[in-house]
Amino acid sequence: MAERPLEIEDLPGVGPSTADKLREAGYLSVESIATASPAELSEISEISESTAKKIIKAAREAADIGGFKTGKDIFEQRKNVRKLSFRVPELDALMGGGLETQAITEMYGEFGSGKSQIVHQMAVNVQLPEDDGGLGGSAIYIDTENTFRPERIEQMVHGLGIDNADPQEFLNNIHIARAHTSDHQMLLVDNSRDLAAELKNSNRPVKLFIIDSLTAHFRAEYAGRGTLAARQQKLNRHMHELFKLIDEHNAVALVTNQVMSNPAVFFGDPTKPIGGNIVGHTATFRLYLRKSKGGKRIARLVDSPNLPEGEAPFMVEEAGLKSC
Ligand SMILES: Nc1ncnc2c1ncn2[C@@H]1O[C@H](COP(=O)(O)OP(=O)(O)O)[C@@H](O)[C@H]1O
Numbered sequence: 061m062a063e064r065p066l067e068i069e070d071l072p073g074v075g076p077s078t079a080d081k082l083r084e085a086g087y088l089s090v091e092s093i094a095t096a097s098p099a100e101l102s103e104i105s106e107i108s109e110s111t112a113k114k115i116i117k118a119a120r121e122a123a124d125i126g127g128f129k130t131g132k133d134i135f136e137q138r139k140n141v142r143k144l145s146f147r148v149p150e151l152d153a154l155m156g157g158g159l160e161t162q163a164i165t166e167m168y169g170e171f172g173s174g175k176s177q178i179v180h181q182m183a184v185n186v187q188l189p190e191d192d193g194g195l196g197g198s199a200i201y202i203d204t205e206n207t208f209r210p211e212r213i214e215q216m217v218h219g220l221g222i223d224n225a226d227p228q229e230f231l232n233n234i235h236i237a238r239a240h241t242s243d244h245q246m247l248l249v250d251n252s253r254d255l256a257a258e259l260k261n262s263n264r265p266v267k268l269f270i271i272d273s274l275t276a277h278f279r280a281e282y283a284g285r286g287t288l289a290a291r292q293q294k295l296n297r298h299m300h301e302l303f304k305l306i307d308e309h310n311a312v313a314l315v316t317n318q319v320m321s322n323p324a325v326f327f328g329d330p331t332k333p334i335g336g337n338i339v340g341h342t343a344t345f346r347l348y349l350r351k352s353k354g355g356k357r358i359a360r361l362v363d364s365p366n367l368p369e370g371e372a373p374f375m376v377e378e379a380g381l382k383s384c
Protein backbone atom coordinates (compact mmCIF):
# COMPACT_ATOMS: atom_id res chain seq x y z
CA MET A 61 0.00 0.00 0.00
CA ALA A 62 1.23 3.48 -0.76
CA GLU A 63 1.53 5.85 2.16
CA ARG A 64 -1.94 7.17 2.58
CA PRO A 65 -2.54 10.77 3.49
CA LEU A 66 -6.11 11.99 3.77
CA GLU A 67 -7.67 12.02 0.28
CA ILE A 68 -9.92 14.83 -0.89
CA GLU A 69 -12.77 12.29 -1.24
CA ASP A 70 -12.63 11.89 2.53
CA LEU A 71 -14.13 15.36 2.89
CA PRO A 72 -17.89 15.51 3.37
CA GLY A 73 -19.54 16.95 0.26
CA VAL A 74 -16.82 15.78 -2.09
CA GLY A 75 -18.14 12.94 -4.24
CA PRO A 76 -16.19 11.27 -7.03
CA SER A 77 -17.16 13.79 -9.70
CA THR A 78 -16.37 16.82 -7.55
CA ALA A 79 -13.08 15.18 -6.61
CA ASP A 80 -12.23 14.80 -10.30
CA LYS A 81 -12.99 18.46 -10.97
CA LEU A 82 -10.94 19.58 -8.01
CA ARG A 83 -7.98 17.46 -9.11
CA GLU A 84 -8.20 18.77 -12.65
CA ALA A 85 -8.09 22.26 -11.23
CA GLY A 86 -4.96 21.36 -9.30
CA TYR A 87 -6.42 20.79 -5.85
CA LEU A 88 -4.67 17.54 -5.15
CA SER A 89 -4.58 17.54 -1.37
CA VAL A 90 -6.78 18.40 1.57
CA GLU A 91 -4.25 21.08 2.53
CA SER A 92 -4.55 22.81 -0.84
CA ILE A 93 -8.32 22.99 -0.38
CA ALA A 94 -8.00 24.17 3.20
CA THR A 95 -6.08 27.21 2.04
CA ALA A 96 -8.24 28.02 -1.00
CA SER A 97 -10.88 30.78 -1.09
CA PRO A 98 -14.55 29.84 -1.60
CA ALA A 99 -14.79 32.03 -4.71
CA GLU A 100 -11.88 30.46 -6.56
CA LEU A 101 -12.87 26.96 -5.53
CA SER A 102 -16.47 27.38 -6.72
CA GLU A 103 -15.43 28.98 -9.98
CA ILE A 104 -12.81 26.44 -10.89
CA SER A 105 -14.70 23.32 -9.87
CA GLU A 106 -18.23 24.44 -10.82
CA ILE A 107 -19.76 24.03 -7.41
CA SER A 108 -21.81 26.61 -5.55
CA GLU A 109 -19.98 28.99 -3.30
CA SER A 110 -21.82 27.75 -0.24
CA THR A 111 -20.80 24.18 -1.01
CA ALA A 112 -17.24 25.39 -1.51
CA LYS A 113 -17.36 27.08 1.89
CA LYS A 114 -18.49 23.87 3.54
CA ILE A 115 -15.78 21.83 1.83
CA ILE A 116 -13.10 24.33 2.83
CA LYS A 117 -14.31 24.30 6.40
CA ALA A 118 -14.17 20.50 6.48
CA ALA A 119 -10.71 20.55 4.89
CA ARG A 120 -9.46 22.99 7.52
CA GLU A 121 -10.74 20.77 10.28
CA ALA A 122 -9.34 17.63 8.66
CA ALA A 123 -5.98 19.19 7.94
CA ASP A 124 -5.93 20.50 11.47
CA ILE A 125 -4.62 23.91 10.44
CA GLY A 126 -5.51 27.37 11.54
CA GLY A 127 -7.95 26.21 14.17
CA PHE A 128 -7.68 27.63 17.64
CA LYS A 129 -9.67 26.22 20.49
CA THR A 130 -10.15 27.99 23.77
CA GLY A 131 -8.96 26.45 26.98
CA LYS A 132 -12.63 26.05 27.80
CA ASP A 133 -13.23 24.00 24.61
CA ILE A 134 -10.43 21.67 25.60
CA PHE A 135 -11.75 21.57 29.15
CA GLU A 136 -15.17 20.55 27.80
CA GLN A 137 -13.66 17.89 25.55
CA ARG A 138 -11.63 16.51 28.42
CA LYS A 139 -14.78 16.21 30.52
CA ASN A 140 -15.59 13.21 28.32
CA VAL A 141 -12.33 11.47 29.17
CA ARG A 142 -12.95 8.11 30.81
CA LYS A 143 -10.52 5.78 32.56
CA LEU A 144 -10.12 2.12 31.78
CA SER A 145 -9.10 0.30 34.95
CA PHE A 146 -6.31 -2.26 35.15
CA ARG A 147 -8.22 -3.69 38.14
CA VAL A 148 -4.85 -3.58 39.90
CA PRO A 149 -5.05 -0.66 42.35
CA GLU A 150 -1.33 0.13 42.15
CA LEU A 151 -1.38 0.41 38.35
CA ASP A 152 -4.56 2.48 38.42
CA ALA A 153 -3.02 4.84 40.95
CA LEU A 154 0.10 5.22 38.78
CA MET A 155 -2.07 6.20 35.80
CA GLY A 156 -4.44 8.46 37.69
CA GLY A 157 -7.28 5.93 37.64
CA GLY A 158 -6.46 3.86 34.55
CA LEU A 159 -5.81 4.25 30.85
CA GLU A 160 -7.30 7.49 29.54
CA THR A 161 -9.59 7.68 26.55
CA GLN A 162 -8.51 10.13 23.82
CA ALA A 163 -4.91 9.24 24.66
CA ILE A 164 -2.33 6.82 23.31
CA THR A 165 -0.47 4.87 25.94
CA GLU A 166 2.75 3.25 24.78
CA MET A 167 4.16 0.36 26.79
CA TYR A 168 7.76 -0.47 26.15
CA GLY A 169 10.02 -3.05 27.64
CA GLU A 170 12.09 -6.09 26.90
CA PHE A 171 10.83 -9.36 25.51
CA GLY A 172 8.76 -11.10 28.20
CA SER A 173 8.23 -7.96 30.30
CA GLY A 174 4.44 -8.36 30.18
CA LYS A 175 3.36 -6.06 27.35
CA SER A 176 1.17 -8.63 25.60
CA GLN A 177 -0.26 -9.83 28.91
CA ILE A 178 -1.41 -6.31 29.71
CA VAL A 179 -3.07 -5.79 26.32
CA HIS A 180 -4.93 -9.11 26.74
CA GLN A 181 -6.13 -8.01 30.18
CA MET A 182 -7.29 -4.63 28.91
CA ALA A 183 -9.19 -6.28 26.03
CA VAL A 184 -11.12 -8.08 28.77
CA ASN A 185 -11.49 -5.15 31.18
CA VAL A 186 -12.79 -2.75 28.52
CA GLN A 187 -15.89 -4.90 28.17
CA LEU A 188 -16.90 -4.56 31.81
CA PRO A 189 -19.43 -1.95 32.87
CA GLU A 190 -18.04 1.36 34.18
CA ASP A 191 -18.85 0.33 37.74
CA ASP A 192 -16.40 -2.54 37.37
CA GLY A 193 -13.70 -0.37 35.83
CA GLY A 194 -14.54 -0.99 32.18
CA LEU A 195 -16.01 1.11 29.40
CA GLY A 196 -18.78 -1.25 28.31
CA GLY A 197 -17.16 -1.53 24.92
CA SER A 198 -15.38 -3.84 22.54
CA ALA A 199 -11.76 -3.98 21.41
CA ILE A 200 -9.93 -3.91 18.10
CA TYR A 201 -6.67 -5.80 18.33
CA ILE A 202 -4.00 -5.53 15.64
CA ASP A 203 -1.62 -8.41 16.22
CA THR A 204 1.70 -8.17 14.40
CA GLU A 205 3.56 -10.98 16.16
CA ASN A 206 0.90 -13.66 16.31
CA THR A 207 0.82 -13.55 20.08
CA PHE A 208 -2.92 -13.11 20.65
CA ARG A 209 -4.13 -16.17 22.58
CA PRO A 210 -7.85 -16.80 23.11
CA GLU A 211 -6.93 -19.22 25.90
CA ARG A 212 -5.39 -16.33 27.84
CA ILE A 213 -8.60 -14.33 27.44
CA GLU A 214 -10.53 -17.29 28.77
CA GLN A 215 -8.26 -17.60 31.82
CA MET A 216 -8.44 -13.88 32.48
CA VAL A 217 -12.23 -13.82 32.27
CA HIS A 218 -12.37 -16.60 34.86
CA GLY A 219 -9.83 -14.61 36.84
CA LEU A 220 -12.15 -11.60 37.06
CA GLY A 221 -14.06 -13.33 39.82
CA ILE A 222 -17.33 -12.10 38.36
CA ASP A 223 -20.23 -14.58 38.42
CA ASN A 224 -21.60 -15.61 35.02
CA ALA A 225 -18.78 -13.93 33.08
CA ASP A 226 -18.78 -15.95 29.86
CA PRO A 227 -15.41 -16.19 28.08
CA GLN A 228 -17.08 -16.81 24.71
CA GLU A 229 -18.94 -13.53 25.00
CA PHE A 230 -15.72 -11.69 25.78
CA LEU A 231 -13.98 -13.32 22.82
CA ASN A 232 -16.85 -12.20 20.61
CA ASN A 233 -16.13 -8.58 21.42
CA ILE A 234 -12.46 -8.66 20.53
CA HIS A 235 -11.86 -8.06 16.82
CA ILE A 236 -8.44 -9.33 15.86
CA ALA A 237 -6.49 -8.82 12.67
CA ARG A 238 -2.99 -10.04 11.91
CA ALA A 239 -0.70 -7.52 10.26
CA HIS A 240 1.99 -8.98 8.03
CA THR A 241 3.89 -5.82 7.10
CA SER A 242 3.99 -2.21 8.22
CA ASP A 243 1.88 -1.20 5.21
CA HIS A 244 -0.62 -3.88 6.08
CA GLN A 245 -0.66 -2.65 9.66
CA MET A 246 -1.47 0.88 8.49
CA LEU A 247 -4.18 -0.44 6.21
CA LEU A 248 -5.73 -2.26 9.16
CA VAL A 249 -5.96 0.95 11.16
CA ASP A 250 -7.74 2.37 8.15
CA ASN A 251 -10.13 -0.58 8.10
CA SER A 252 -10.68 -0.19 11.83
CA ARG A 253 -12.37 3.08 11.03
CA ASP A 254 -15.16 1.27 9.19
CA LEU A 255 -15.60 -1.37 11.86
CA ALA A 256 -15.61 1.23 14.63
CA ALA A 257 -18.13 3.35 12.72
CA GLU A 258 -20.35 0.31 12.29
CA LEU A 259 -20.25 -0.47 16.01
CA LYS A 260 -20.46 3.14 17.20
CA ASN A 261 -24.18 3.10 17.93
CA SER A 262 -24.37 -0.54 18.96
CA ASN A 263 -24.35 -1.67 22.57
CA ARG A 264 -20.67 -2.55 22.07
CA PRO A 265 -18.90 0.53 20.70
CA VAL A 266 -15.17 0.14 20.17
CA LYS A 267 -13.49 1.62 23.23
CA LEU A 268 -10.03 0.11 22.94
CA PHE A 269 -7.61 0.05 20.00
CA ILE A 270 -4.59 -2.21 20.51
CA ILE A 271 -1.50 -2.51 18.34
CA ASP A 272 0.81 -5.24 19.62
CA SER A 273 3.51 -4.60 18.49
CA LEU A 274 3.41 -1.10 17.05
CA THR A 275 7.04 -1.13 15.99
CA ALA A 276 8.12 -4.70 15.15
CA HIS A 277 7.43 -4.51 11.40
CA PHE A 278 8.85 -1.02 11.15
CA ARG A 279 12.01 -2.16 12.86
CA ALA A 280 12.38 -5.19 10.59
CA GLU A 281 11.66 -3.35 7.36
CA TYR A 282 13.66 -0.20 7.98
CA ALA A 283 16.86 -1.75 9.14
CA GLY A 284 19.53 0.72 8.04
CA ARG A 285 20.36 4.06 9.53
CA GLY A 286 19.73 5.74 6.20
CA THR A 287 16.07 4.81 6.37
CA LEU A 288 15.40 6.17 9.85
CA ALA A 289 13.74 9.36 8.68
CA ALA A 290 11.38 7.48 6.38
CA ARG A 291 10.49 5.06 9.12
CA GLN A 292 9.79 7.75 11.65
CA GLN A 293 7.69 9.74 9.23
CA LYS A 294 5.57 6.72 8.49
CA LEU A 295 5.26 5.77 12.13
CA ASN A 296 4.26 9.32 12.93
CA ARG A 297 1.46 9.24 10.41
CA HIS A 298 0.35 5.86 11.72
CA MET A 299 0.04 7.37 15.21
CA HIS A 300 -1.80 10.37 13.81
CA GLU A 301 -4.42 8.09 12.25
CA LEU A 302 -4.76 6.33 15.57
CA PHE A 303 -5.27 9.64 17.37
CA LYS A 304 -8.09 10.54 15.00
CA LEU A 305 -9.82 7.24 15.74
CA ILE A 306 -9.66 7.51 19.50
CA ASP A 307 -10.76 11.14 19.41
CA GLU A 308 -13.78 10.22 17.37
CA HIS A 309 -14.77 7.27 19.53
CA ASN A 310 -13.61 8.56 22.91
CA ALA A 311 -11.58 5.38 23.08
CA VAL A 312 -8.29 4.20 24.58
CA ALA A 313 -5.27 3.37 22.41
CA LEU A 314 -2.72 0.97 23.81
CA VAL A 315 0.39 0.16 21.79
CA THR A 316 3.52 -1.83 22.55
CA ASN A 317 7.10 -1.25 21.64
CA GLN A 318 9.87 -3.75 22.28
CA VAL A 319 13.13 -2.41 23.58
CA MET A 320 16.15 -3.71 21.73
CA SER A 321 18.10 -6.19 23.80
CA ASN A 322 21.18 -5.45 21.71
CA PRO A 323 22.10 -1.89 22.63
CA ALA A 324 24.52 -1.60 19.72
CA VAL A 325 21.71 -1.69 17.18
CA PHE A 326 19.97 1.55 16.23
CA PHE A 327 20.31 3.44 19.47
CA GLY A 328 22.90 3.74 22.20
CA ASP A 329 20.52 3.48 25.11
CA PRO A 330 19.03 0.00 25.63
CA THR A 331 16.04 1.41 27.50
CA LYS A 332 15.23 3.77 24.68
CA PRO A 333 12.28 2.40 22.73
CA ILE A 334 12.58 1.56 19.07
CA GLY A 335 10.71 4.14 17.11
CA GLY A 336 12.79 6.50 19.13
CA ASN A 337 11.54 9.93 19.85
CA ILE A 338 8.78 9.88 17.29
CA VAL A 339 6.74 7.33 19.19
CA GLY A 340 7.86 8.87 22.43
CA HIS A 341 6.71 12.29 21.42
CA THR A 342 3.45 11.21 19.90
CA ALA A 343 2.19 8.89 22.61
CA THR A 344 0.43 10.67 25.45
CA PHE A 345 1.61 8.34 28.18
CA ARG A 346 4.62 6.04 28.21
CA LEU A 347 5.01 3.09 30.53
CA TYR A 348 8.31 1.29 30.87
CA LEU A 349 7.93 -2.34 32.00
CA ARG A 350 10.61 -4.47 33.56
CA LYS A 351 10.90 -7.75 35.40
CA SER A 352 11.93 -7.72 39.01
CA LYS A 353 12.64 -10.38 41.67
CA GLY A 354 10.26 -13.20 42.50
CA GLY A 355 8.16 -12.90 39.36
CA LYS A 356 7.31 -9.32 40.25
CA ARG A 357 7.05 -6.78 37.46
CA ILE A 358 7.42 -3.04 37.63
CA ALA A 359 5.67 -0.45 35.50
CA ARG A 360 7.23 2.99 35.47
CA LEU A 361 5.36 6.00 34.17
CA VAL A 362 8.02 7.77 32.15
CA ASP A 363 6.20 10.53 30.39
CA SER A 364 2.87 12.13 31.16
CA PRO A 365 1.30 15.52 30.50
CA ASN A 366 -0.38 15.71 33.89
CA LEU A 367 0.81 12.96 36.23
CA PRO A 368 3.96 12.62 38.32
CA GLU A 369 6.53 9.99 37.38
CA GLY A 370 6.27 6.91 39.52
CA GLU A 371 6.37 3.15 39.70
CA ALA A 372 3.90 0.38 40.42
CA PRO A 373 4.54 -3.31 41.01
CA PHE A 374 2.27 -6.03 39.64
CA MET A 375 2.15 -9.77 38.96
CA VAL A 376 1.17 -11.71 35.86
CA GLU A 377 -0.72 -14.80 36.98
CA GLU A 378 -2.83 -17.39 35.23
CA ALA A 379 -5.84 -15.34 36.31
CA GLY A 380 -4.36 -12.20 34.77
CA LEU A 381 -2.81 -9.04 36.20
CA LYS A 382 -2.83 -8.97 39.99
CA SER A 383 -1.39 -6.95 42.87
CA CYS A 384 1.81 -8.26 44.44
N1 LIG B 1 -0.92 -18.44 31.82
C1 LIG B 1 0.04 -17.72 32.41
N2 LIG B 1 0.19 -17.76 33.73
C2 LIG B 1 1.13 -17.03 34.34
N3 LIG B 1 2.01 -16.26 33.70
C3 LIG B 1 1.92 -16.17 32.37
C4 LIG B 1 0.93 -16.89 31.65
N4 LIG B 1 1.08 -16.61 30.37
C5 LIG B 1 2.11 -15.77 30.26
N5 LIG B 1 2.63 -15.50 31.47
C6 LIG B 1 3.79 -14.64 31.78
O1 LIG B 1 3.90 -13.62 30.83
C7 LIG B 1 5.20 -13.64 30.24
C8 LIG B 1 5.12 -13.20 28.81
O2 LIG B 1 4.78 -11.86 28.80
P1 LIG B 1 4.40 -11.11 27.50
O3 LIG B 1 3.40 -10.10 27.86
O4 LIG B 1 4.02 -12.09 26.44
O5 LIG B 1 5.77 -10.42 27.10
P2 LIG B 1 6.04 -9.28 26.04
O6 LIG B 1 6.40 -8.08 26.85
O7 LIG B 1 7.20 -9.79 25.25
O8 LIG B 1 4.81 -9.09 25.24
C9 LIG B 1 5.65 -15.07 30.38
O9 LIG B 1 7.05 -15.13 30.39
C10 LIG B 1 5.05 -15.44 31.72
O10 LIG B 1 5.89 -15.00 32.74
Ligand SMILES: [Mg+2]
Nearest residue numbers: 175176207272
Ligand atom coordinates in the same frame (compact mmCIF):
# COMPACT_ATOMS: atom_id res chain seq x y z
MG1 LIG C 1 4.42 -9.45 23.23
